[in-house]
Amino acid sequence: MFEHNYQVYVARGIVQHYSQLRQLQPAEQTILDLLSDEWSSMKMLDIGVGGGRTTQHFSGVVQEYVGIDYSQEMIAACQTHFPSSSQSRVFEVGDARDMSQFEDNYFDFILFSFNGLDSLSHLDRLQVFQEISRIGKSGSYFFFSSHSLQGLEREFNWRKQISLNPLTTYVNLVMFGLLRFFNRSISSKQLKSSDYEIIQDESHNFRLKQYYVRPQEQIDQLKADFDNIKMYSWKSGLEIANQKELSINSDMWLYYLCQIK
Ligand SMILES: C[S@@+](CC[C@H](N)C(=O)[O-])C[C@H]1O[C@@H](n2cnc3c(N)ncnc32)[C@H](O)[C@@H]1O
Numbered sequence: 001m002f003e004h005n006y007q008v009y010v011a012r013g014i015v016q017h018y019s020q021l022r023q024l025q026p027a028e029q030t031i032l033d034l035l036s037d038e039w040s041s042m043k044m045l046d047i048g049v050g051g052g053r054t055t056q057h058f059s060g061v062v063q064e065y066v067g068i069d070y071s072q073e074m075i076a077a078c079q080t081h082f083p084s085s086s087q088s089r090v091f092e093v094g095d096a097r098d099m100s101q102f103e104d105n106y107f108d109f110i111l112f113s114f115n116g117l118d119s120l121s122h123l124d125r126l127q128v129f130q131e132i133s134r135i136g137k138s139g140s141y142f143f144f145s146s147h148s149l150q151g152l153e154r155e156f157n158w159r160k161q162i163s164l165n166p167l168t169t170y171v172n173l174v175m176f177g178l179l180r181f182f183n184r185s186i187s188s189k190q191l192k193s194s195d196y197e198i199i200q201d202e203s204h205n206f207r208l209k210q211y212y213v214r215p216q217e218q219i220d221q222l223k224a225d226f227d228n229i230k231m232y233s234w235k236s237g238l239e240i241a242n243q244k245e246l247s248i249n250s251d252m253w254l255y256y257l258c259q260i261k
Helices: 002-009 012-020 026-034 072-081 122-135 149-155 166-182 188-193 215-222 243-247
Strands: 043-047 064-069 089-093 107-112 136-148 196-200 209-213 226-233 253-260
Touching: 002 012, 002 209, 012 072, 026 136, 026 226, 026 253, 064 072, 072 089, 107 122, 122 136, 122 215, 136 149, 149 166, 149 188, 149 196, 149 209, 209 215, 215 226, 215 253
Parallel strands: 043 064, 043 107, 064 089, 107 136, 136 209
Antiparallel strands: 136 253, 196 209, 226 253
């Protein structure tokens, strides 16, 4: 899984794609606003920085900004886009599973945006959480997004693809067919009973194998090292405040904000 996804993220067309992205996602904007009083004193680590979509929004407001990515090509793209490299904005090649280049208790805000974490296996993911809890100060923030198994259940159900517009229905059913084909070893029943699954989804034309997790399982994974876990809809940017709101949420991915114990 690691090597497969890595090859996607070093491909020229994919690097170009991420280099062109500029807008923050609604949940990211929510957090940018929420912590507005704290940014100026924060040391921030942007893991899986990609083409620097988040750099332009965060690097100017924090005290120190470090962007890492395991793709040398992504880092080169960031260095081209943000050439005036200074002490307070640095890009370097680095793998989230082993961040031994950083000392313990260093960062105040750690971001792993746009589901970058989902390109790793279950065990690698848990390793990343441990590394983050080591390099972040106690009380510091970890903010990331991850694909939701709850959202995917809808995509696995052909009845949910029918709309009043025949063209939309046609496109939906084609995508449904491809999704089921690429994941033919996984049944709807299995999906319903799983805490997490590795799914070949439509992003980058079904080239990535991505981790999808049930929100409650995600919370359980974080509990050992993180406190004050909050969830946000990526689409609306609003906090998902209670179990009822969560039970009806069908976002394909959710953002999680938590603090290191
Ligand atoms: C979906 S892209 C998001 C890029 C960027 N954060 C954005 O929001 O536009 C995920 C990024 O995470 C990086 N990535 C995936 N696994 C990684 C790992 N183990 N360590 C560092 N970077 C990783 C990929 O190379 C890719 O650039």
